[in-house]
Amino acid sequence: MNQTMAVQIVAIIRKLRTEQRLTQQALADEIGSSFSFVGRVERGESNVTLETIIKISNVLKLSF
Template sequence: MNEKEILKLVGARIRISRKKRGLSQESLGEKGGFHFSYIGQIERGEKNVSLINLAKIANALEVNVAQLFSYVHEDSELTEADVEVKEIVMMLRESNLEKVRMAKNVVREIVREKE
């Protein structure tokens, strides 16, 4: 994958996340502290965004930075539930084994309630 492809894929992921939340480029820019034209340049793959700015954008979108690197085509967009599950998995990966097992038991009980 070349540099331009990476920029376009990350930009597309930001655009998908922004639209999914009903935000304009201007409102995302305001939330992240950027000019709307900068957001547009990132979404079109014209700007090589820094990691710090990428973290600010992810925060403004209320997503994990890693989600901006999960390359999903617009026609196969993740559901809201998929996004939530991925966030839970990311949190669990940062936890110790005991906490992972506790989370597993909690999830098991929640799923049993639905049956």
Template sequence: MLAANVRGFRHAKRLSQEELAERCGLHRTYIGSVERGERNVTLSTLETLALALDVSIIELLSKRDISDEV
């Protein structure tokens, strides 16, 4: 769920992985691995991602309906 939500919110904001990574102070490959579900992120990274995407942590962790996609 987190992986798909990060990707979905990033796409909705029209950000590349590199742009999101810069906003978060993380490496682009780290963002890619989060979006593929290969990483377990820390709470602080989750907060950083939420702030960079301008969404709540709850939104990042909640199941989204296909109709939520912009």
């Protein structure tokens, strides 16, 4: 994945999370992770698996 696409994806995750008034902790709880991991993902500091992307998209009620 190129850097631009990664930046766009994490920006979308953060935007949707905040629009839905979810904290990083609440999202982390829903996906079975830590709030620090969610923070690293949103800052583009951590790579995520496809499984994690699917978990996040389910919590944020995204469909593909």
